[in-house]
Amino acid sequence: MAQNLVGRITVGEWLDQWLAAKRIRKSGISRYETDIRIHLKPRIGHLRLDRLRVSHLSDMFTAIADGNAEVLEQNAQRKAAVAELATVPWKGAEHRARRKAMKEAIDAMPAIRRVTGPTTGLHVKATLRAALNDAISQQIITFNPAAHVEIDPVRKPKALVWTDERVEKWRGSGEKPSPVMVWTPQQTGAFLDSVAEDRLYAMWHLIAFRGLRRGEACGQPWSETNLDAHPLTVSAQLVQDGWQVETSEPKTDSGFRVIALDDDTVEVLKGHRERQEADREEWA
Structure with missing residues (x-):
């Protein structure tokens, strides 16, 4: 039965x-x-x-x-x-x-x-x-x-650089040349200049200069960010599940890594931490 x-x-x-x-x-x-x-x-x-x-x-x-x-x-x-x-x-x-x-x-x-x-x-x-x-x-x-079932293959979109010609065509048609578009150094610099006064500028700077993923930059703890010896250890990330946000470890072993910080990035992070501490005192 x-x-x-x-x-x-x-x-x-x-x-x-x-x-x-x-x-x-x-x-x-x-x-x-x-x-x-x-x-x-x-x-x-x-x-x-x-x-x-x-x-x-x-x-x-x-x-x-x-x-x-x-x-x-x-x-x-x-x-x-x-x-x-x-x-x-x-x-x-x-x-x-x-x-x-x-x-x-x-x-x-x-x-x-x-x-x-x-x-x-x-x-x-x-x-x-x-x-x-x-x-x-x-x-x-x-x-x-x-x-054993066969389905359409997934083709990874080819990343293209935002050249002046592609920017001009995009502005005229509204269509992106590829789902994955890459900024030039000049475009990245222009973006960072435009958000220089943003409260999250340190995050934008960290992503642009050190290559952290969005969830990694959002979830990076100060305890794993050494502003004296300059290593940053990626060991956590923020993950969005619907309307909920939670902290989790990187999905793979390669996600756990140590990144060297340049002097400019260290100064940006120090300024961000000082603002956080000032805000904490003000809002306490």
């Missing part, structure tokens, strides 16, 4: 059990939960776990791609309607009635949504593969279809 009950478990039921038993950092759980809630349970959650096949997963990813096309079309329709509304004058009873009808039509349209890109698809596949591997280790199933 127990074996029969195990055999009847659905994919959705197993994913719920698997997620509840995971013991990983909160941000990782959030990623798994999103994949399961948004993609896996709605599309394959009803299937029996022991009858899940590669074809089911191929159909799922095809449906996700088809959904992307629908989302893009609906987004375009809503944007076109909003653009048309902006051309209708405010004055006049006829115009007001037309604007009201157009607003009601726009409100009835689906909200602007993001498409599910290749990276998200890879995350969904990885989540399911991990869950099914655990099911195999518990001898609930013997085959992992997520290890």
Whole structure:
């Protein structure tokens, strides 16, 4: 009887059990939960776990791609309607009635949504593969279809430098040449000059000159920042999970590292710490 009950478990039921038993950092759980809630349970959650096949997963990813096309079309329709509304004058009873009808039509349209890109698809596949591997280790199933389904590859975007020509084209069209754009030293200097009086200038300076990631710079403790001998030890970072922010260790061993501080950066950090101490005394 127990074996029969195990055999009847659905994919959705197993994913719920698997997620509840995971013991990983909160941000990782959030990623798994999103994949399961948004993609896996709605599309394959009803299937029996022991009858899940590669074809089911191929159909799922095809449906996700088809959904992307629908989302893009609906987004375009809503944007076109909003653009048309902006051309209708405010004055006049006829115009007001037309604007009201157009607003009601726009409100009835689906909200602007993001498409599910290749990276998200890879995350969904990885989540399911991990869950099914655990099911195999518990001898609930013997085959992992997520290890064999083929999906679109993820191509890392090529980083491009913001040359004068690319800046000019971007200002004219509003389109970035690449999702990953790199400032020139002159552009970095111009940015730092523009935020010289910002309360977080030390963070911007640290990121620009010493290469810390955003979460690392935000979470860097003074206890690991030696302003006398000039080493900075990266051992913590701030991680955002929805609306919550928490401190965690770097994800990998390579994330733990010691960075040498130049004299200018040390002076900037000393000034920042003095301002923090003054603020603490003022607000105490």
